Amino acid sequence: MGEQPPPDHMARRTAADRDAITIEIGYALLSAAFAAAVVFGAVAAPKVAFSAPYVVERGLLLLASGGAALVFVVRVVTVLRRFGRTQRESRSPGQPNQPGRTRPDS
Secondary structure (H helix, E strand, O other): OOOOOOOHHHOOOOHHHHHHHHHHHHHHHHHHHHHHHHHHHHHHHHHHHOOOOHHHHHHHHHHHHHHHHHHHHHHHHHHHHHHHHHHHHHOOOOOOOOOOOOOOOO
């Protein structure tokens, strides 16, 4: 029995595709970490600036941690879904290989 070629959705990736995916994952993680740090700092800042009862300070830290985790996950998912969507659209038939380099009379 001969080996069948993989279906379109399981086609082998080129080195450029693998590099693009790696870069996009890195960007997603770094931008998510930055956004999470900003959210954590914004929510936890009153704990540092003002004196409050222990329960309030603890609540702010829990809220800041939860918000930062939520923002991190949402950012990673959003970036990677957008990347996947643009990858699928770029492989759709009918797209010119080199946009802007088509002949005007064709």
